[in-house]
Amino acid sequence: MWRKFKNKYIGDRDFYKYILLLAVPMIVQNAITSFVSFLDNIMVGQIGTEQMSGVAIVNQLMFVFNICIFGGVSGAGIFGTQFFGKGDHQGHKYTFRFKLYACAFITGIALLLFGFFDTQLISLYLNDSGSVGDIGLALKYGKEYLAIMMIGLIPFSLGQAYISTIRETGQTFIPMLAGIGAVVTNLILDYILIFGVFGCPALGVKGAAIATVIARFVECFIVLVWAHLHKEKNRYLMGAYRSFKIPWAILKGIFIKGSPLMFNEMFWAAGMAVISQCYAVRGLEVVAAQNISSTISNLFNIIYIQLGGCISIVVGQLLGAGKIKEAKDTDNKMIFFSVFCCTCVAAIMVIVGRFFPSIYKTEESIKELARIFIVISALVMPFCAYCHCAYFTLRSGGKTIVTFLFDSVYTWVLVIPFAYTLANHTSLSITVIFFLVQFTELIKVVIGYFMVKSGVWLQNIVTEKE
Numbered sequence: 001m002w003r004k005f006k007n008k009y010i011g012d013r014d015f016y017k018y019i020l021l022l023a024v025p026m027i028v029q030n031a032i033t034s035f036v037s038f039l040d041n042i043m044v045g046q047i048g049t050e051q052m053s054g055v056a057i058v059n060q061l062m063f064v065f066n067i068c069i070f071g072g073v074s075g076a077g078i079f080g081t082q083f084f085g086k087g088d089h090q091g092h093k094y095t096f097r098f099k100l101y102a103c104a105f106i107t108g109i110a111l112l113l114f115g116f117f118d119t120q121l122i123s124l125y126l127n128d129s130g131s132v133g134d135i136g137l138a139l140k141y142g143k144e145y146l147a148i149m150m151i152g153l154i155p156f157s158l159g160q161a162y163i164s165t166i167r168e169t170g171q172t173f174i175p176m177l178a179g180i181g182a183v184v185t186n187l188i189l190d191y192i193l194i195f196g197v198f199g200c201p202a203l204g205v206k207g208a209a210i211a212t213v214i215a216r217f218v219e220c221f222i223v224l225v226w227a228h229l230h231k232e233k234n235r236y237l238m239g240a241y242r243s244f245k246i247p248w249a250i251l252k253g254i255f256i257k258g259s260p261l262m263f264n265e266m267f268w269a270a271g272m273a274v275i276s277q278c279y280a281v282r283g284l285e286v287v288a289a290q291n292i293s294s295t296i297s298n299l300f301n302i303i304y305i306q307l308g309g310c311i312s313i314v315v316g317q318l319l320g321a322g323k324i325k326e327a328k329d330t331d332n333k334m335i336f337f338s339v340f341c342c343t344c345v346a347a348i349m350v351i352v353g354r355f356f357p358s359i360y361k362t363e364e365s366i367k368e369l370a371r372i373f374i375v376i377s378a379l380v381m382p383f384c385a386y387c388h389c390a391y392f393t394l395r396s397g398g399k400t401i402v403t404f405l406f407d408s409v410y411t412w413v414l415v416i417p418f419a420y421t422l423a424n425h426t427s428l429s430i431t432v433i434f435f436l437v438q439f440t441e442l443i444k445v446v447i448g449y450f451m452v453k454s455g456v457w458l459q460n461i462v463t464e465k466e
Helices: 002-009 013-045 049-086 089-116 118-123 135-168 173-195 205-229 248-280 284-320 324-353 364-396 400-425 430-438 441-454
Strands: none
Touching: 002 324, 013 049, 013 173, 013 205, 013 284, 013 324, 049 089, 049 118, 049 135, 049 205, 049 248, 049 284, 049 364, 089 118, 089 135, 089 248, 118 135, 135 173, 135 205, 135 284, 173 205, 248 284, 248 400, 248 430, 284 324, 284 364, 324 364, 364 400, 364 430, 364 441, 400 430, 400 441
16 A cells, blocks of 8 residues: 555655756745745834734735736746747747736736725725724825835836746746845845935835835846846747737637636635735734734745646646656646645744744734734645645646636635625634635635546647647
């Protein structure tokens, strides 16, 4: 029995060496980014509850934008990965062009929404039913932060078009270096501009926003310069800007297969924002506590997020090369590895999480609430890891309609009505509500298991016939 289990779920030394060589740079890059966001959050948290809450609300809106950009590049990315695996660099170039179009469109929509509806969007998360904080001040600080952060949308979206395409070729080291350069810049400028050192004025939340925007320009600049200086490694850039034409056959394929993926990311991100808004009706202290909890959760979640991303690269390339049996075997081993790693990480998070809220300069009730949120988030992490892997498995084979149903439809049909009902129409405490909503992930695990096991995702979507 052990031999059968080992053959199915555990790889050899070369397998883990390859996976780690691919995943570690991605994990390091995102770990550094999350760690700086973690420090940035702590710095803002030293100013006050209203400042921290205002920034947290805007960051929730920015999260929706970021995921929409991710969806925009991912729709073409499932084709880009398989084109590269097949050795078709011309097809890879067309998917890159599509990403540029998608990122420009999403950024334009976001600038219009944030520019004209900033007050309305931030106010959705402000409720005076709590016992702490001034929602008027939180709105003021949130608007100040958002106005500056909007400048960074353009370099972020352009950078992601390049970074995602570079990763499709298996090159994860350069995006990691660009990320390191950006986060070091962010960290240094955060300290200088938020608190006002070395003769600079203390700008508070404005300083935090300025630091983040400059860091995004740095990351974009590093990636673009490297990519264009190394076209032999990035052959999709050869002639990429001589024309903006995309053959109809490829464009049609991206829309048919990729549109559900793009819309899935957008609706899922919006769904997460709506769920956070459901929690927020219980008062500003819940907004602040959830901000503290999500900050450390994001730091620990990068393991399963990046291992899931590796599935889309590795399995996608194998499918593109026509190695169907090898793709299935690799997928089983990568899913097991991801869930095992995240179970260990979750245990560490439970242990260290109780100390984290004490760092913040805020009310004790908020700190205690954050500690409970952290423990619940850690307990559900292994289940989230499996669902994330199942999602990327289905996506690697172009099953985008299925992923749309599995992710967004599930969130909007089940999770959001459940969260809204509990938060608005019951007297349950927010901790019980948070626990029940988070553990709806168990239902998704069961669905994901049967979808992956069925093998419906085992297909090559860039064959000569197509």
